Amino acid sequence: xxxxxxxxxxxxxxxxxATVQDGQVTVTxxxxxxxxxxAVSECLHPVRTVTTIVKVAxxxxxxxxxxxxxxxxxxxxxxxxxxLRKLSVAAPVAVGDVIAxxxxxSRIVATKDIT
Amino acid sequence: xxxxxxxxxxxxxxxMAAAVAAYDxxxxxxxxxxxEPSIGGILMQCIHNGFGLHKLGQELTxxxxxxxxxxxxxxxxxxxxxxxxxxxxxxxxxITAQNREGILKIKAKAVILAMGCRERSRGxxxxxxxxxxxxxxxxxxxxxxxxxxxxxxxxxxxxGSGDIGLIMARRMSLEGAKVEAVCEVMPYSGxxxxxxxxxxxxxxxxxxxxxxxxxxxxxxxxxxVTIAQVDEKRQxxxxxxxxxxxxxxxxxxxxxxxxxxxxxxxxxIDPITxxxxxxxxxxxxxxxxxxxxxxxxxxxxxDYVSEEAERAGRAAACLTTDxxxxxxxxxxxxxxxxxIPQVIRSREAGAELFLRVTAPFxxxxxxxxxxxxxxxxxxxxxxxxxxxxxxxxxxxxxxAATGPITVSLEVMA
Numbered sequence: 001x002x003x004x005x006x007x008x009x010x011x012x013x014x015x016x017x018a019t020v021q022d023g024q025v026t027v028t029x030x031x032x033x034x035x036x037x038x039a040v041s042e043c044l045h046p047v048r049t050v051t052t053i054v055k056v057a058x059x060x061x062x063x064x065x066x067x068x069x070x071x072x073x074x075x076x077x078x079x080x081x082x083x084l085r086k087l088s089v090a091a092p093v094a095v096g097d098v099i100a101x102x103x104x105x106s107r108i109v110a111t112k113d114i115t
Numbered sequence: 116x117x118x119x120x121x122x123x124x125x126x127x128x129x130x131m132a133a134a135v136a137a138y139d140x141x142x143x144x145x146x147x148x149x150x151e152p153s154i155g156g157i158l159m160q161c162i163h164n165g166f167g168l169h170k171l172g173q174e175l176t177x178x179x180x181x182x183x184x185x186x187x188x189x190x191x192x193x194x195x196x197x198x199x200x201x202x203x204x205x206x207x208x209x210i211t212a213q214n215r216e217g218i219l220k221i222k223a224k225a226v227i228l229a230m231g232c233r234e235r236s237r238g239x240x241x242x243x244x245x246x247x248x249x250x251x252x253x254x255x256x257x258x259x260x261x262x263x264x265x266x267x268x269x270x271x272x273x274x275g276s277g278d279i280g281l282i283m284a285r286r287m288s289l290e291g292a293k294v295e296a297v298c299e300v301m302p303y304s305g306x307x308x309x310x311x312x313x314x315x316x317x318x319x320x321x322x323x324x325x326x327x328x329x330x331x332x333x334x335x336x337x338x339x340v341t342i343a344q345v346d347e348k349r350q351x352x353x354x355x356x357x358x359x360x361x362x363x364x365x366x367x368x369x370x371x372x373x374x375x376x377x378x379x380x381x382x383x384i385d386p387i388t389x390x391x392x393x394x395x396x397x398x399x400x401x402x403x404x405x406x407x408x409x410x411x412x413x414x415x416x417x418d419y420v421s422e423e424a425e426r427a428g429r430a431a432a433c434l435t436t437d438x439x440x441x442x443x444x445x446x447x448x449x450x451x452x453x454x455i456p457q458v459i460r461s462r463e464a465g466a467e468l469f470l471r472v473t474a475p476f477x478x479x480x481x482x483x484x485x486x487x488x489x490x491x492x493x494x495x496x497x498x499x500x501x502x503x504x505x506x507x508x509x510x511x512x513x514x515a516a517t518g519p520i521t522v523s524l525e526v527m528a
Contacts, residue, residue: 005312006308006309006311006312007309008309008312008313009309010165010168010169010309011165011168011169011307011309011415011416013307013308013309013312048313048317049164049174050289051162051163051164051176052162052289053162053260053261053264055264061263061264062262062263063261063262063263063264065162065176065177065178065261067162067164067176074317077289077317078288078289078291081289081290081291082291095178095179095182111162111175111176111178111179112159112162112178112179112182113178113182113185
């Protein structure tokens with residue numbers, strides 16, 4: 001089976017063609033190795049980095065932005081956001097602080113400093 | 116009035132990178148004036164990833180990219196005035212700003228304009244209908260959702276397929292809203308292809324090209340919009356109207372560089388970019404005033420904003436630290452009527468000064484000084500107004516000079 005994909009790894013957005021045969025993926029059109037890896041992952045088990053926010057309990061009207069440290073299965077994106085909506089953290093928070101150990105298979109880390 | 120070598124207007128990605136680059140190029144007296152409570156600019160609400168691949172070699176979210184530069188600013192001890200709004204910049208590089216403490220007046224040797232953009236609003240589009248709540252510019256909605264945690268709506272239509280519109284389509288979907296459609300008046304999307312894939316296709320959101328919103332419905336809150344296809348002149352095509360019920364309309368219809376201060380300073384603006392006309396170092400037509408980042412031209416990638424700003428920062432630092440580029444004024448001291456040239460710009464070749472004395476003298480000595488420092492002396496057995504004198508200054512005499520260069524006469528016994 002042939003699939004036409006647009007690489008989402010960088011702004012260049014290479015047009016990729018992936019051929020899937022017996023669980024093996026061959027990729028053309030990629031400008032770099034990461035594009036090939038993206039196409040393989042996209043054909044076999046698509047993943048995405050999810051970015052969202054978590055409430056800061058001790059600061060008025062303040063949210064801290066967070067991300068999944070590693071990409072999670074594409075179908076669990078909404079689940080990640082929903083799970084984190086229930087959470088709150090206490091400031092101070094620094095970029096890189098672990099907010100949750102395991103949500104849909106990834107650690108959740110802060111991406112903003114809240115002093 | 117306080118004095119600073121370089122004043123940076125705006126502490127977003129351009130302002131931060133310019134300030135850091137200026138500092139690293141040798142100008143340590145740099146200040147940043149920022150209107151928001153913290154530096155970082157628009158990056159602070161762009162919580163999605165995809166920043167920094169080109170410039171920093173890693174994929175970061177907006178706030179992370181901003182934090183990298185904010186840390187560099189702090190490390191250098193660059194003074195940042197937050198919640199400080201600049202109200203005026205003059206051609207003489209005098210800056211007026213306002214904050215809780217009052218009015219701030221700063222005289223700078225160089226000014227770097229890095230005010231960024233604001234969004235085009237509904238008023239610029241002439242959409243018919245009522246004026247209910249629920250119509251937001253995409254960036255405003257982004258700030259409300261990402262910085263304050265509000266849910267702006269449950270059922271949305273987005274007008275404009277630029278990157279901000281696409282990113283907000285995904286963001287609202289993830290927050291549980293249903294995005295009914297993204298409409299784009301042009302026959303092609305204005306956003307990056309990868310954003311169409313990961314923001315629309317991932318969420319099954321339809322993109323309607325050559326389509327616009329022609330009417331807004333609702334009294335207190337938005338109840339729906341009428342969309343229609345447009346022809347090649349971007350005029351709605353009769354019979355293609357379609358009503359979509361929704362409580363939210365996001366407008367992602369273009370960015371306008373915030374050049375009010377630039378215009379106030381009398382700096383010429385390019386009618387196409389809506390940014391200042393600049394040279395290769397981002398210097399505007401007013402010497403010593405630079406412009407960089409989205410206030411100069413709307414960029415796709417913040418990585419290029421940082422690079423452009425660094426160029427401006429380095430060039431501004433050169434103006435303030437490189438004594439070689441400062442023009443030296445010449446002055447006539449005691450017993451000297453005038454000195455030609457009045458200004459020395461290039462120092463590599465040295466300079467020849469021509470002058471006349473004020474009255475007949477006997478044995479004299481000409482003394483050329485740079486401030487307190489004596490650069491050169493020359494004896495004459497006599498001097499008279501009718502005889503032009505010539506003094507030769509060697510390149511090494513001028514090398515470290517800061518001016519003014521004064522020629523005066525001492526009568527010798």
